[in-house]
Amino acid sequence: MKFKIIIATAVVLIAVGGLVYLNSSRIESTETISQAPNVDELIVPQQDARTSVKIERAILSKDGYVVIRGGDGRRIGQVIEISRYLEVGENKDITIELGDFYTYNEADQLIAMIYHDDGDKSFNDLDQPVNASAVFAETGKPVLASVFEHEVAPSDGMGMVTVRYTNTGFEPAKLTVPEGTMVEFINQSDEEMWVASNIHPSHEILATFDQFKGAGKGQSYMYTFDKKGTWPYHDHINPSLEGIINVE
Numbered sequence: 001m002k003f004k005i006i007i008a009t010a011v012v013l014i015a016v017g018g019l020v021y022l023n024s025s026r027i028e029s030t031e032t033i034s035q036a037p038n039v040d041e042l043i044v045p046q047q048d049a050r051t052s053v054k055i056e057r058a059i060l061s062k063d064g065y066v067v068i069r070g071g072d073g074r075r076i077g078q079v080i081e082i083s084r085y086l087e088v089g090e091n092k093d094i095t096i097e098l099g100d101f102y103t104y105n106e107a108d109q110l111i112a113m114i115y116h117d118d119g120d121k122s123f124n125d126l127d128q129p130v131n132a133s134a135v136f137a138e139t140g141k142p143v144l145a146s147v148f149e150h151e152v153a154p155s156d157g158m159g160m161v162t163v164r165y166t167n168t169g170f171e172p173a174k175l176t177v178p179e180g181t182m183v184e185f186i187n188q189s190d191e192e193m194w195v196a197s198n199i200h201p202s203h204e205i206l207a208t209f210d211q212f213k214g215a216g217k218g219q220s221y222m223y224t225f226d227k228k229g230t231w232p233y234h235d236h237i238n239p240s241l242e243g244i245i246n247v248e
């Protein structure tokens with residue numbers, strides 16, 4: 001009988017001990033999670049957003065950037081400007097200057113959204129946008145999810161046009177496309193490709209038309225030409241290789 005009581009006491013002690021242990025480890029893990037917010041959020045005050053965009057608070061679940069993109073309310077447009085590198089957690093009072101090459105036009109509905117860095121601390125096309133974080137830069141109101149469905153579709157259903165980058169340069173080197181066409185530049189050369197608008201090295205003719213990074217063989221860069229004009233470009237790594245996109 002005495003033996004049974006000892007066993008019963010031991011069982012109770014082990015059970016209590018186990019519960020205490022489980023509980024404490026659970027508390028530890030919640031503490032770790034609470035350091036990194038699990039939702040990304042942008043809080044943006046009402047503003048003009050003509051030459052700069054003010055972000056009151058950017059809450060990031062992962063290191064990244066706040067990116068300002070163009071938009072017409074139906075379709076998301078090109079990247080216009082990128083904030084400095086932001087660390088996970090809450091970042092307050094960020095001003096993003098829109099740069100000398102951006103001119104405000106009444107149809108613009110600039111969009112601010114969070115992108116997560118892929119680990120190299122520089123903004124490139126591997127960094128993923130957090131669509132749910134997107135707000136209109138002027139009003140701070142959320143951007144409807146339907147806007148993102150049209151992100152990569154050309155506006156006129158013309159389909160994608162391809163330019164190949166080979167060891168001898170861009171093919172075709174001269175291309176005319178209707179406004180709103182997406183052009184895919186495919187690297188079929190043995191070198192890295194970095195497509196950028198002229199003039200090298202500042203790329204100011206069409207500042208958003210810039211790959212911002214070199215990409216190896218087999219990779220591609222896509223850009224939607226939504227501005228009419230003649231846009232000469234080059235390979236930033238090998239600037240003597242040039243091409244022209246004429247947007248009508």
Ligand SMILES: [Cu+2]
Binds near residue numbers: 196199200203234235
């Ligand atoms: Cu260049």
